[in-house]
Amino acid sequence: MIWVIIAVLILGIGAYFGxxxxxxxxxxxxNSGSEEDRRLASELQDIARKIDEGKYLYR
Structure with missing residues (x-):
């Protein structure tokens, strides 16, 4: 039973960082695309940084 809980925790942590x-x-x-692609890249990097800081939770 405990191994199921550990497996779920490992999967959750892996999904979060993945x-x-x-x-x-x-x-x-x-970043190597058009101007719109670079703007989108900047927004994606900002979201990833906020995830790293703990401002967003994985849903």
Whole structure:
């Protein structure tokens, strides 16, 4: 029973940090695009930074 709780915690933590990493990676790819893509990249980086600071929770 305890291993189920540990597995759920590990999956939750992995999903939280995986989402932040995915946003950063997508923003990096968009930086080499058009002006609109660079603006979107800036917004994605801002969201990822706020996730890192704990201002947003993974939903």
């Amino acid at each position: 989402n932040e990493y995915r946003l950063d990676r997508k923003a990096h790819k968009l």
